[in-house]
Amino acid sequence: MVETFKKILEEIKQKGAVTLFAVLKMDDLTDKWSVFLCAPWISEENRKEIFTDVINLLKKNMTAEELATVARVVISVKDDHLIQELLEFRNDSHIGGESSIKLNGNLIHDGYILESNKEV
Secondary structure, three states, X not given: OXXXXXXXXXXXXXXXXXXXXXXXXXXXXXXXXXXXXXOOOOOOOOHHHHHHHHHHHHHHHOOHHHHOOEEEEXXXXXXXXXXXXXXXXXXXXXXXXXXXXXXXXXXXXEEEEEEEOOOO
């Protein structure tokens, strides 16, 4: 499944640099993925369009069974507290897994930071 998310990230990066792309199983959604995207080319004006684009990429690249494991898609700004904490992890980091971690009041059970670039 992580490889599928990496493929989706590569398609997103065709639009421009990505600050953060993370997939997390968190809080009460222990068996569902939350997809986080933050990029400098996302604004209030195009956020809805980008959200739709990401949903379409998920649908294009995932089976119905895989798609059912995605609970939410979050298009966020860089100064969001959770985004700032996630940016502390390096690219291709696996977090949580054997023991959950708490970030900004959120319990992360499992997750992957596929792109983390504080400089963007």
